[in-house]
Amino acid sequence: MKKRLGITALLLLSVLVILAACGKSTTTPTNTAEAGKTATAKKINAAYFVNGTLGDKGFFDSAQRGVKQAIETLGMEVKTVEGGTNQADWPAGLESLASSKKYDVIVLGTSQMTDILKDVAKRYDKQKFIFFDEAITGIPNVYSMTYSQNEGSFMAGAFAALVTTSTELKGANPEKVIGFIGGMDIPIINDFKAGYEQGAKYVDPAITVVSSYVGDFANAPKGKELALAQYNSQKVDIAFNVAGGAGLGLLEAGNSLGKYSIGVDSNQNGLYPGSVLTSMVKSIDNSVLRALTLYSQDRLGFGKNEVLGIKEGGVGLAKDDLYNKNVPKAIQDKIMDIEQKLNKGEIKVQTTLK
Numbered sequence: 001m002k003k004r005l006g007i008t009a010l011l012l013l014s015v016l017v018i019l020a021a022c023g024k025s026t027t028t029p030t031n032t033a034e035a036g037k038t039a040t041a042k043k044i045n046a047a048y049f050v051n052g053t054l055g056d057k058g059f060f061d062s063a064q065r066g067v068k069q070a071i072e073t074l075g076m077e078v079k080t081v082e083g084g085t086n087q088a089d090w091p092a093g094l095e096s097l098a099s100s101k102k103y104d105v106i107v108l109g110t111s112q113m114t115d116i117l118k119d120v121a122k123r124y125d126k127q128k129f130i131f132f133d134e135a136i137t138g139i140p141n142v143y144s145m146t147y148s149q150n151e152g153s154f155m156a157g158a159f160a161a162l163v164t165t166s167t168e169l170k171g172a173n174p175e176k177v178i179g180f181i182g183g184m185d186i187p188i189i190n191d192f193k194a195g196y197e198q199g200a201k202y203v204d205p206a207i208t209v210v211s212s213y214v215g216d217f218a219n220a221p222k223g224k225e226l227a228l229a230q231y232n233s234q235k236v237d238i239a240f241n242v243a244g245g246a247g248l249g250l251l252e253a254g255n256s257l258g259k260y261s262i263g264v265d266s267n268q269n270g271l272y273p274g275s276v277l278t279s280m281v282k283s284i285d286n287s288v289l290r291a292l293t294l295y296s297q298d299r300l301g302f303g304k305n306e307v308l309g310i311k312e313g314g315v316g317l318a319k320d321d322l323y324n325k326n327v328p329k330a331i332q333d334k335i336m337d338i339e340q341k342l343n344k345g346e347i348k349v350q351t352t353l354k
Helices: 002-022 032-039 059-074 087-100 111-123 149-164 187-203 220-233 244-257 284-296 321-326 329-344
Strands: 045-050 077-082 105-109 128-132 142-147 177-182 208-213 238-242 260-265 276-282 305-308 315-317
Touching (some): 045 059, 045 087, 059 105, 059 260, 059 284, 087 105, 128 284, 142 284, 149 187, 149 238, 149 260, 149 276, 149 315, 177 187, 187 208, 187 238, 187 329, 220 238, 238 244, 244 260, 244 276, 276 321, 315 329
Parallel strands (some): 105 128, 177 208, 177 238, 238 260, 260 276
Antiparallel strands (some): 276 315
């Protein structure tokens, strides 16, 4: 009898243990969002400061996508603040976020914010910052990541050279002239230009590159005006947009004339299908998500800078269904060959940045 009671007691105890276990959240996450939330030990409040406005369909919008992915996959709370186009407002905008002490980490980017961030970060040394598209080292509360825009632009230049010399594309003229429109005449934009020129010359040393600068990254009408001049007066048949929102004017101009263009930062192929043949993509969205993920795991290397190139998936050309449809197979094959050589280190792209 006592033996039966003992067995019964053991069975009851086993049931109680199982029930207790079922009362805890031990289920393995079945999707990325749940997995991210489980991996984040604490609730993280972040802010994304835009030194401009969203809606550029490029640089800032790409970073915003990364932020949204962090909200969805990591369970973070992220506030986006648009600083506007008046540069005089940016220092106060960033300092307001830092001084509020509401945010565990603040995400921001672009070379125009470098000096502003250095000043704010040193005065608010407890505040953590994630900075993209410009290198900052030696400041213990700042992690930065840069992209080999010279490598990505090399691909864009090679592509433009192949288009301007193509006999399959009806918008290409006989002249070996390609265009480049930058937002501002500043080092990082000129690194795009240097890579673009190298890529074009790699395909055909006789290629001429015509360059213009808008003066900012917002004036789309000015971007269109400069592009129309290149297309109509300077024999350009394909031009590279490196002007953010201002470069949307270039894309519009190319489409209106039946000419070609190359988008930048985000995949802009869908804006004017058949006219925007490809885009030099900086994977800012993926890199922002990656940085926030590492931050949530206490693995982000503050005080350091990381460089993301073609090999690391940081830059490259947008090859979607529109690319496959509108770009001749011969050009696609040549671009794939060049990309493989870059990955293997057989092609070395020079940078103008020190």
